[in-house]
Amino acid sequence: MPARSWGVLAILCGAIFLEGVDVAMLNVALPSIRADLGLSTGMLSGVVSAYVLGYGGFMLLGGRAADLLGRRRMFLLWLGVFLAFSGLGGFANEGWVLLLARFVTGxxxxxxxxxxxxxxxxxxxxxxxxxxxxxxxxxxxAGGFALGLVIGGLLTALGWRWVFFAPVLLSLVILLAAIPLLKEPATERPPAGGFDIAGALSVTGAMMLLVYGVVRLEHPSNGLPLTVAAFAGGLALLAAFVAIERRSPNPLVRLGILRSTPLVRANLVAALLTASFFGFQFLVTLYLQELRGWSTIQTGLALLAAAADVALAPTLTPWLVNRYGNAKVVVTGLLSGLLAYALFLGIGLDWTYAAMLPSMLLIGLMFAFVYGPLTIVATDGIAEHEQGLAGGLINTSFQFGAALGLSVVTAVNVAALAAATPEAGLTAMRTALLVPLTATLLATVIAATGLRTRKPTADRVPANI
Incomplete structure (x- = not known):
């Protein structure tokens, strides 16, 4: 590839690394933030949920805005907003400032x-x-999230505010490099006819309510009517959105894109993939820190083995995809995840790290074989003027799945906890581990139905899944 193409790829990889490391570092720093600012448990949970609401609620709108308003323009503008509000979080002295900063950052x-x-x-x-x-x-x-756990532990030792200031510095470097290097692709634009305001408002409201309902699943006994109302309102707005798009001369989302079976299947697998991983990561963090007494840095280093995909994704995975196609590689990766979660069901209070390591490495293999090929499938064959929409769909699935996985494993873990003892905590954790195992099993079944016997050519691989 030309040197400029490598430069563009480096900038965009830097941005997605920034997004992953930002989320991971904050998760590690939460106890220190609560201790310093005196935040309640509800406020601390809200700091995490605010980002999820902003990210999940606006992702579809963000994808279509890139198609209609310019990809380079949207990337640079919102990278600047990310930089500014991450800095605001670092200067926060009250909970509501953190909530605002995380929501806008999302x-x-x-x-x-x-x-x-x-x-x-x-x-x-x-x-x-x-x-x-x-x-x-x-x-x-994926590497950004895994490395963020370690980096977050180191920065929190210096002071939790550095968890916000470090992304500011990285954002500034990326922004200064992006301005001269990024060019607006010369793609064919859809006919000008205005922006679908009604569609934008309805789908954004629907996604925010659905994500809010998912987040509230973490506390099933606390305000069940409000949780049900959030889901009902989200589904009602989603139905209104579909009705609006069917009649709109310039729809925000062309519903015909959902007739692509590979795209729909890829999005389902994407949601189940992140639901399983983020749920598992949360349970492992509880196990290591609360049941075993490990420090945040020790926990981050323990999970670092799951970042093996950083080396495998750009080296081994392209060869396998070209040789066998996306579907077979994805199914192989999901089977690795199934084995990883099954092995971890046998956790004990005296487990050595050597006993945990096979699961960590297998999870790294799962991400290396699944995450990238799913992105290929979700964007393959999509018209250039809808690439932003396709990207918004797959990223919405990843984000929604992560929120769902965290909420469900939390709810199951709390419901299964019979007493405040290490043995009871371990039993509840084993029960909750069935959630990522089940999610991965469903993803495997969905992906396996997309297997094709068509042999890949030298320069084109099948994107079916």
């Missing part, structure tokens, strides 16, 4: 991430070069 990521993904799919021609670029991009995204 909205900024919702616009920036699909714009960055669509810049890749429109900069690199469909085929071998695009596939390699997407696999490197996906590996960097």
């Amino acid at each position: 909205v900024a990521a919702a616009f920036m991430t699909p714009a960055g993904l669509s810049l890749i799919t429109t900069t690199f021609p469909e085929g071998r070069h695009r596939n390699r670029a997407l696999l490197i991009y996906a590996g960097t995204a």
